[in-house]
Amino acid sequence: MEALRELDLATLLRVLDQNWFEISNKLKFPREGRNWVKELQTVRNKWAHASAEEAHPSEVYRDADTLERLLLLIGASKTSIEAASAMKSTALASMAKRTNAEPEQPQEDVNVPEKDEAQKPVHLFQVGDLVTLRSDNSVIVPVLDVVLGGPEIRYRVFQDGAKATYYESQLLAVNDIDDDRPEISIEEFKARLTALHLLSPSTANLFSLRSGRVNFVPYQYRPVLKLIKSDRPRLLIADEVGVGKTIEAGLVIKELRARMDISSILVICPKALVAERKWQTEMKRFDEDFTHLDGKLLRHCLQETDLEGEWPNKYGKAILPFSLFDSELIFGNGDQRKKDRGLLALDPAPEFDLVIVDEAHHIRNSDTFLHQGVRYFCDNAKAVLLMTATPVQLGGTDLFTLLNVVRPDLVIDEASFEQMAAPNGYINEAIRLCREKSVGWQQEATNQLREAAQTDWGRLFLRE
Secondary structure (H helix, E strand, C coil): CCHCCCCCCHHHHHHHHHHHHHHHCCCCCHHHHHHHHHHHHHHHHHHCCCCCCCHHHHHHHHHHHHHHHHHHHCCCHHHHHHHHHHHHHHHHHHHHHHHHHCCCCCCCCCCHHHHHHHEEEEEECCCCCCEECCCCCCEEEEEEEEEECCCEEEEEEEECCCEEEEHHHHHEHHHHCCCCCCEEEEEEHHHHHHHHHHHHHCCCCCCCCCCCCCCCCCHHHHHHHHHHCCCCCCEECCCCCCCCCHHHHHHHHHHHHHHHCCCCEEEEEEEEHCCCCHHHHHCCCCCCCCECCHHHHHHHHHHHHHHCCCCCCCCEEEEEEEHCCCHHHHHHHCCCCCCCCHHHHCCCCCCCCCCEECHHHHHHCCCCCCHHHHHHHHHHHEEEEEEEEHHHHHCHHHHHHHHHHHHHCCCCCCHHHHHHHHHHHHHHHHHHHHCCCCCCCHHHHHHHHHHHHHHCCHHHCCCC
């Protein structure tokens, strides 16, 4: 600890980046301290490869706050702590300045001298122009904004439903593309469209309909339909108790297996469900055989993963109880002679094609070993399915925690989660009005949608 205190800020980050696991264990950091050390790895790598574009103040503030918390925990030098605190203050001031700043209005000046006119930056593209990427001429996007300043002119474009920024040197005018593709007849064009439709997975049709030995209950297919239409196969199922969430999970497994190579599945659930053999029995209806993992089997799988670099195929479909997630599983036993490494120390991490978490409300506390372990498996999985009957009864913070495990790339922090959720009340009220169809329902529903469009999230994504 004394050695860490004497390090300068840059050297400290480098040491923590290289030895975070050993340091946090030896110093017996609290759980949140270990999280800060782990997060600083990402922070250090991000800023080491930062582009010339200025980072958003909120990002600077968040990273500086993590650093300050860790510096206070290890009793670092006053200079280092003050440096981190100063970064936070500067970021806060910048955010306040951005919030209070009024949008600049373009002013027309007919008396601008010719020398000033000549000094204006000249850019190749204008707002509204169609441009394409030099690296991929199949991508054609419209210019939304021209960003002046910096080493090179940049352009904001609309791509894949969101704004993206490119340097001028990365773009070409659509007319400048050397198009040497041959012309085809309308009959050949129709034939190619038909072939593409037959070869591509459809998002409207299920490939595995009636593939399990279960009764056909239409509402149980809603989760799998939503999953195949999403941009990533990750979903939180929040159905009531007794509606058949286990069957819904089985339908998801069969559909994913029909669309992609699914060879490894991990089910994480309460110990009572393991003892009752609920999952093992239900999955047999879908011709899926699972193995229950006890402490000994789990340790064997972790050792094999550490030695061979991948989870053993023999236990590729496994059921893991919540009760096994403890400090030793997450961080190891600290005995280097036994070489029992903790879950977080495995490199590479065990990758499952699908991770299913039943009664996921048990991971709502992010400070528990269970949450850390489940998040670790989910972060390294191709597809994730969380199931719970009570997410909305736990409060906004708990619901945010679950969604952050499912889509950490989309539900980033509580502030952005609240912003995304703001239109929901108005939209749900509009739905209720449409269903009831009372006098004047059209106008009232329209007013609710207008209110939804006036929220921060609505102005960004719903208004158009």
